[in-house]
Amino acid sequence: MENCRNAIEEIVLEEINTQLNRLGQDARRNINMGEVVAYALNRLPPMYATTQKGWIQQRKLARDRLQHQVNSAVRQALMGVRRDPLRTSDPLPPTELQSQARSLLKLQRILDRDDLKWKDVPPAVAAAIATPEARLIPRQPASFARRSVQDIKSYLRRSKSYKPRSSDNSVRVSEQDFRASSEVREFESYMAGAVYNYSNILENLVTSVALRQIAKLNPEVVDQLNMDDVVAYALNRLPPMYATSDRGLKKLRQKIKDEMTHEIAAVVRRAVSKIAQEPVRLLPPLPFERFNDEQDEALSKLQEILKRKDITWQNVADVIEAVLDNGGLQGLDSPTTTQMGH
Numbered sequence: 601m602e603n604c605r606n607a608i609e610e611i612v613l614e615e616i617n618t619q620l621n622r623l624g625q626d627a628r629r630n631i632n633m634g635e636v637v638a639y640a641l642n643r644l645p646p647m648y649a650t651t652q653k654g655w656i657q658q659r660k661l662a663r664d665r666l667q668h669q670v671n672s673a674v675r676q677a678l679m680g681v682r683r684d685p686l687r688t689s690d691p692l693p694p695t696e697l698q699s700q701a702r703s704l705l706k707l708q709r710i711l712d713r714d715d716l717k718w719k720d721v722p723p724a725v726a727a728a729i730a731t732p733e734a735r736l737i738p739r740q741p742a743s744f745a746r747r748s749v750q751d752i753k754s755y756l757r758r759s760k761s762y763k764p765r766s767s768d769n770s771v772r773v774s775e776q777d778f779r780a781s782s783e784v785r786e787f788e789s790y791m792a793g794a795v796y797n798y799s800n801i802l803e804n805l806v807t808s809v810a811l812r813q814i815a816k817l818n819p820e821v822v823d824q825l826n827m828d829d830v831v832a833y834a835l836n837r838l839p840p841m842y843a844t845s846d847r848g849l850k851k852l853r854q855k856i857k858d859e860m861t862h863e864i865a866a867v868v869r870r871a872v873s874k875i876a877q878e879p880v881r882l883l884p885p886l887p888f889e890r891f892n893d894e895q896d897e898a899l900s901k902l903q904e905i906l907k908r909k910d911i912t913w914q915n916v917a918d919v920i921e922a923v924l925d926n927g928g929l930q931g932l933d934s935p936t937t938t939q940m941g942h
Contacts (some may be wrong), residue, residue: 602700602892603828603885604835606800607658608647608666610789612640615674623678631678634796638842639677641800644669646840648832652884681801690846691797696804698897698914702794707918710924717787718894722901725920729905786887798844802864806834809868817872825876833871838864 616636620628644666647658661669664668708716793799810830814822841856843849856864895913902920903911911919 602888604648604650604803604832605655605886605888606641606646606648606835606840607642607655607781607788608662608670609641609792610635610785611659611662611670612637612644612674613788613792615670616640618679619671619674619678632681632844634798635681636674636677636791637796638798638844638848639681640673641669641798641841641842643673643676644840646800646836646838647799648835650826650832650886651929652887654832655886662768685818692843692849693800693846696799696801696843696849697794697797698889699793699794700892700913702724703913703917704895705791705794707920710917711919718891718898721898721916726905726922728924769914781886787891790888790891796844798842800835800840801849802835802838802841802856803831805856806838806864807831809811809864810834810872813868813872817876821876824880825872826880829875829878830868830871833874834864834867837867837871 616633620631647662649655649658690826703723704716704718707721708714711721711728713720713724716724807827810827814825814827814830817825838860840897841852897911899911899916902916903909906919906923
């Protein structure tokens with residue numbers, strides 16, 4: 601979900617990076633970042649937000665009241681993840697991980713650009729098509745195996761790379777530098793779930809339940825209802841259920857079926873009732889909305905470059921990979937089923 605995010609994820613990622621720096625190289629070598637993140641998040645209260653104001657408030661609340669709890673959960677995760685029953689080598693199925701960020705991650709690997717953002721995709725694709733040598737360079741397949749600790753530390757370090765300049769024993773941070781630092785951190789948060797292959801499986805389930813309940817309402821009520829607020833309200837009142845593997849997913853789904861079906865339905869009903877009574881809020885969206893805007897613009901440009909009107913965020917990586925593998929635009933006159941996103 602791009603318009604409803606758990607703010608405590610970012611706090612957990614930062615704390616993991618801090619504690620990883622204290623470990624020896626041998627201890628860090630076999631750590632699976634996704635499993636550590638999921639282990640810690642499953643032991644912390646969810647803090648979903650849907651607006652910029654809510655995101656800032658949730659982050660502040662987490663730092664002011666939950667930092668000790670976060671530190672403890674991360675420490676337990678680093679020590680106990682090997683004993684976690686959710687740990688297995690089987691990845692989560694693509695349907696559970698599908699997101700705009702994951703599509704961008706695929707494009708980063710196809711185009712061999714770890715720092716690629718949506719706004720960079722059209723010129724990168726145009727350059728790859730125009731440069732035959734680029735298509736001769738073996739590319740890493742768009743697989744999502746466990747990242748090494750070196751990758752983890754490099755990835756997270758970028759969000760902490762900014763260091764304030766000091767002069768006369770005072771710290772001066774320019775507005776431009778601060779904004780750049782914030783944008784880096786926000787992009788890391790946007791990409792984190794895709795990079796480390798973790799997901800709160802309740803997000804899709806709660807969304808589905810909410811859609812079914814909202815469909816029964818008067819159309820006038822539905823028009824005034826913010827779906828993202830409904831989902832966030834419900835998720836903040838349910839235990840987090842993060843998984844990193846197919847085995848973990850099945851285990852948690854069975855737990856939901858056996859113990860939580862009625863609870864989830866009741867919480868979603870309360871969420872719908874609560875949000876329906878609140879006035880419509882015209883607040884700035886989550887800071888990640890800029891990446892959605894960049895994505896829309898990038899897809900529009902790619903449609904022009906590739907002369908394809910069917911390109912979406914779901915199929916863009918497959919389409920571009922086919923372009924490069926088939927030697928350019930001539931290989932894309934007839935889209936395949938996979939490319940169409942079906």
